[in-house]
Amino acid sequence: MNSEEGHRTSLGKFSYALRPAKNIERKMLCEAFACLASIAPLRKYRYIGFGSIEFVDFALIHQRLGIKDMVSVECKEEAKRRVEFNRPYSWIVVKWGTSGVVLTELDWRKKTIVWLDYDRPLDLEILEDIRLVVSSLVSGSMIVVTVDAKPQEVEGDPRIGQKRLQALVQNVGRSRLPTIQSATGQARDVKGSDLAGWGLAKTYRQIIHNEVAKTLADRNGPLNGRWKLSYKQLFNFHYADGAKMLTVGGSVLHSQHESKMPASTFESLEFVRTGSEPYLIESPVLTLRELRYLDNHLTSTGFKGDFHRWLPKAESQKYRKVYRYYPAFAEIEA
């Protein structure tokens, strides 16, 4: 166990706030988290995340949902003072250590929203964290996991499929390779050629899903029917601000809570995905002037106006899907 690999944040790599797809995803997640209010008042929830030095998710979740019990897991002890300095609210508790250890030490009796937001490929330590969380969450909680799902680069190697498969086996172990449905509906083992493009993200989703299901099955074994917990996937985001990323997650509920939060709760949220089909977050490339113009010409089904001749249709259509979440960046000194 390499503790320093426990969870690596993007500290010093990018500015989180400026990644538009990530920004959109964060707001979408937040909107879905708000649905938990039908189970318990949101302010009674706890949020666990990897705040790094920017705490963007913490600020948003506090502002939108009013949650004050917040824990940020951080392993970069060398940046201790910097992290503490950047904490936007005094009630955010920073727990120092690797996620695998910190997660075991938390009190899990409270309903929790946990976002394990990694920026590295899926590996055994991440799966271990997922298992720890799923074996601890109480009903009414949500778990979200983000991983880097960029396939290994081609480098003109004809055996690239083989190499990608080897890398996957090395990271997650052979026994966790999922079986997949082929086009003809038959189950077969994952092949190297399945791991190109968004294929790796799809495979990761299946592996994470299986880990959650297996853990819950063990947990549920001795429980009476109505206390058995089920995992309902709500999120299956694909996006790329640079590298391809996967975010997958959902709710953990027993039957009583399930009836309070039926599937119809999420009908109006078009980004919710309960199966293997992902929701691709695409951020359009538009100028601020264009954005304002498009906002002005929105109708309930599309846009009115005669911009089609000069604005690429693809961009306006992308914008139509995400306008409610689209960040408006401007150069300011905060």
Next chain:
Amino acid sequence: MAAKEKEGKSSRTVDATPTKGLFIRMLTRDIALIPSIIDLVDNCADGARRIRGDRSYKGLWARIEISSNQFRLADNCGGISVDVARQYAFRIGRAQGAPSVKHSIGEFGVGMKRAIFKLGNYFRVESITNASRFVIEEDIVEWSKKPEWEYEFSELEEDKRFNRDEQGTIITVTDLYDSVDQQFALDTFLSELKEELKVKLRCPISSGLAITVNGLPVDAEPLHMLRSKDLAPAYTELVFQERGRKSVKARLYCGLAASNDPNRVREEAGWHVICNGRLILEGDKTSATGWGNDADDLSIPGFHGQFNSLRGYAYFDSDDPGRLPWNTTKTGLNMDSPVYRAVRLHMKRMMRPVVDFLNKLKDEKSEREAGKQPGPLEAFISSAKPMDLHKIQKRPTFKAPTVRSKGGEKGPVLQRIQYDKPKNVVLEVKRVLKASSYKEVGAKTFDYFYNAEVAE
């Protein structure tokens, strides 16, 4: 054909009755000699539990005597009543409606029969309760030739009062099998048996059941874990209820052991699983208790020497022994038990911080230069005191001592890398790097790779 019809079977019926020989061979093949003897002593512990419940077993005893060509186990643990003998005790397999002892070890109804079959060809069981006495004697070879699955009482007294000090059971097996006789003749056999009894029946022995082997007492030391104000084991209790069944209670401890017998350190490291007071797994270091497989498991690693002081105790107790996660020989776990699978998730969660702490301790030790004072983590361990397991207070996670850095900002966490390469190659690299030491060779080659391939 005519004969078959006389027996009331038609020509379309196929005989599928089992033979006694099959049972005798099959049952005894699955278990080794010592565990089968311990199975017999389990019955004494169950008897003690039946008459004393949760109170002390003081005054109760089980005496094993082993000599050439005879095995004898006598106890004063209440005896088997004639009714129980008639209906249940000698049947192979636990019958419907058999009376059960709360928290009993006997569950499958095979222990006594299997042990007898394992040991020899002639047995005598004598048992006295407060109101009855019986003796059953049988030559097994002769018995297995008869079609009936029955024994005869050779002596029988009912509706008679017997004193408390007469009550108990004596099982004698003679005409021992050669292989058994040969093992009994080994000097090591008795000490192995004593050691196993001590480990497997620690709970009843510490409750006061006096077990002796050829007159020598088997004693069990109480279990300890290390505790101080900076260091404390995790202790959790879980209760599993299921409608219409008796509940199962699990008590889980995980932390560090007080340093003890250096010869047994390796055996005792890991998880111990105890069902109704009976040790099922000792010092387990496999995936059964949440350790990783070398090739393919999650980040709890496989067992290594640095985890020698990790101790986990998982106690399972239930009035319905059928819900406990043991196999029929009580030498391993039933991994399909839903209760066990759920508890294992907790065991993994509890051991994770202990594993992490022991890894840090190992790093500290390997960085310490010869002759220098022990590091702060080692000092924490040596100042902690062993504490009796049943005095340990509940806390969800292991409390590990934390070492404060010496003032100011902490530097990055460091990791030492060690490896061997052919000397001539290393010397060549050293020359090219103009390095003055091997340490420098390592650091410079690392930096070279980092700067070229990793740094952004």
